[in-house]
Amino acid sequence: MPAAYEQYLVPVVFRPFAEDLTGRAAALRPRRILELAAGTGVLTSDLLTAVPSAEVTATDLNEAMVCFGSVRAPAAMWRQADVQRLPFPDESFDLVVCQFGVMFFPDRGAAFTEVRRVLTSGGRFLFNTWGPLRTHAFEAALQAGLERAFPVDPPRFLPTVPHGYDGPAVVAADLAAAGFTVQEEQELTLQGRAASTVDVATGYLTGTPLRAAVEECGEGPAVRATVVEEMAARLGPGPVTAPMTAYVFLAAA
Template sequence: MPAAYEQYLVPVVFRPFAEDLAARAAALRPRRVLELAAGTGVLTSLLLAAAPSVEVTATDLNEAMVAFGASRAPGAVWQLADAQRLPFPDGGFDLVVCQFGVMFFPDRVAAFTEARRVLAPGGRFLFNTWGPLGTHAFGAALQAGLERAFPVDPPRFLPTVPHGYCDPTVVAADLTAAGFTVEAEQEVTLEGRAASAADVALGFLTGTPVRAAVEERGDGPAVRATVIGEMTARLGAGPVAAPMTAYVFLGAA
């Protein structure tokens, strides 16, 4: 999964927002940065490039992602870690960053409280979260393809998990409950570009938990053909471009 995620999804879906988040992080002039849910290291690499003197500790709950990320961004210290129970002392970092990871935390207030605990006084927590599925043209097209392939019981991973934490009011309330002051909140829409809709479909179908949901339901090749067909009909043949919306939050400890 990490290889497919890196090949098909990172350049199209995640890198544009990682560039945005890395620039925001560098502008804060941090010295010690903790990254949560670092995945394959796209934000990690950009952080190291934007602020070469910064010390970055990159973490993820998935061992395969940590191994892949460590090979991709060796300038960071990589460590397996649960965001809800961070293995770091109080006040050890001046910036905690997370790219599209907070949606996966089972207890977000607990994870945000841990982020605050490991921050020095005055430290910041910078992260982004996806907007509603309808504001992400690639994801919406994929979900339409899944619903066409499985009209009775389509996989619901995209609308319920990556796009299931899309109310800025709820996110801000969780930050406040964890003891943060919400310093900034911004809606950001960026464009993703892919060689084809089929490439994006392959990324979601083989590099995310959608893969398991499809395998549980049956005929993989037929499903893949249906999803690719629907995505191509919606996004176009050949190279495709589509808008994607996220929210960026900055909390102050």
């Protein structure tokens, strides 16, 4: 999964937003950075380049991602870690960053409380979340394809997890409950560029949790063909450029 994620999804979906977060992080001039849900290290690599004087610690719950990322961005310190029980002392970092990871936290209140614990007084928490599914053209088309392929019980991973925490007011309330002050909140739409819809479909169906849903049905090739057909009908076969909307938050401890 990490290899497919890195090859097909990172350049199209995640790199544009990693570049945005990197610019915001660098402007804060941090000395000690903790990255949560670092995945294969796209944001990690950019942070190391943009803030060379900072110490960067990258974490992910998934051991396979940590192994992959530590090769991709070896200058960072990599740790497998659960955000709800971070293995770091109080006030260890002056910046915590997370790209499209908070939606996966089972207990966001507990996670945000842990983030605040490891931040210095006045330290910042910088992260983004996806907007509603309809505002992410690639994933909206993909979900439509899945609903064609599974007319009775389609996989609900995309609408319930990546796009299941898309209310800025809810996010802000959760941050406030954990003791944060929201300093900035921005809706941001960037363009994703893919060589083909086949590549995008392959990335999602083999490099994300959707893979398990497809494998369980035992009809992987047929599902993939249906998804690609639907995505091509909506976006074109490729090269394709499509909008993706996210919310960016900066909060102070």
